Amino acid sequence: MSYHQATYDERLLNEFRSGSTFKIPGDGSAAEKLLPSGMARKELPLPSLAEYDAVRHFTRLSQMNYSVDLGIYPLGSCTMKYNPKYADKIVSMEQFAEMHPLQPDYSVQGSLRIMYELQEYLKKISDMDAVTLQPLAGAHGEFTGILIVRKYLEDTGQLDMRREIIVPDSAHGTNPASAAMGGFNVVEVPSDSTGMVDIDALRSALSEKTAALMITNPSTLGLFERNVVQIAKLVHDAGALLYYDGANFNAILGITSPGIMGFDIVHFNLHKTFATPHGGGGPGAGPVAVKKRLEKYLPIPRIGFDGKRYFEDFSSDKSVGRVSPYYGAFGVLLRAWAYITYHGSDGLEANSRKAVLNTNYVSRRLSEYLSDPYGGVKKHEVVLSSSNTGERALDIAKYLIDNGVHAPTIYFPLIVKEALMIEPTETVNRDDLDAFCDAVIGSLKAGHEDLHQRPVNLSVGRIDEIKAARDQILTWSAIKK
């Protein structure tokens, strides 16, 4: 398949000389009546466009883009699955879309029931005892989890002593960031040569100063932490809590769970695992689940059910408080509920098994060309390195995009040089996997010089990344000047 991305010399909206004869219903006078006259602006310095000009403008821009609806999007750690359209359809139903968050409980029983059932689903999936749906992203879930650690330590008189949170060197950057934002000192432990947490290093890092250990399992290396039960015992024997970064749930649904592994606190990334499109940074939801002894610290309100009606439950007086307005990201919660309901436990497990199989297929094909620093069977993703080839991961990524295949995550995790972190997910077929592998292999055969010129088939050529990071012009008024 040859590929040439659509290219338009697209103008900015205010450069359009838009026609004004095209009529659409609604001229803004209704809004004028609602606003007190003193508050309504007479002029708004926005371009005035006909609907067809606006629609065509954004459609052309979308054709110059790549999306999860166009093809494989193997961005490791981000879990960029295809998002089924029924989930969007349900979220757009006016019964949900036009609900107001301040409606009284009796008038939104159906929506409260959905949130209550989602809490129950997440408890079952994770084998934990209680859930809050409030956090708005994975990182926000981590922060909420750290607030719970803090409150627990305060409540049990240990906060002055336990000031350290241990994080492995393969962790996502949000883990140490959340720990630091929660007021703890971060202690890093290295991985051993097989990508597992170095147990001796962990033993010597653990002490009466440890508040918690945060780990991701399977890790960002796509490897299952074999010693997780031993790790849980070491952490608990030291009097600390065990936090599970659930971004990689897609590898283990219905197969194992953080509850079984011995974790105390878990977050989910609903947008990664359960049907919400999250390109460009949002929207998301990062519910947090805990074991019984930590339930009283969860944010309030949670959604309760007394056998007859669903209600907002404010009953805990030890709660860390609210972490988001109203109920959290209801649209994301609703999509997750629909997805889990539709798939059922067998369907979710089948998805995980296929995601793992797809990853190992790519891993086997590509490890003949790229180095696999830790070896072993992979889970949801595989991290390979191009350092054996003399080519940079960045150049390979540019070549892939130039051939109509989205690039994997590169240069993460930080412990792998020239890392290509590939997560195919279950929403690709065998042809997609082969096309992706062929493109990676093609990049290595293209030759060093050719690789440096790429991309040549895209609307944008090679970007000066240093200038883009240092010299940002982010607002329209800055361009105008």
Ligand SMILES: *Cc1c(COP(=O)(O)O)cnc(C)c1O
């Ligand atoms: C994505 C991710 C996070 C952060 O989640 P956000 O929803 O992006 O805030 C944390 N840890 C890991 C391993 C991740 O992949």
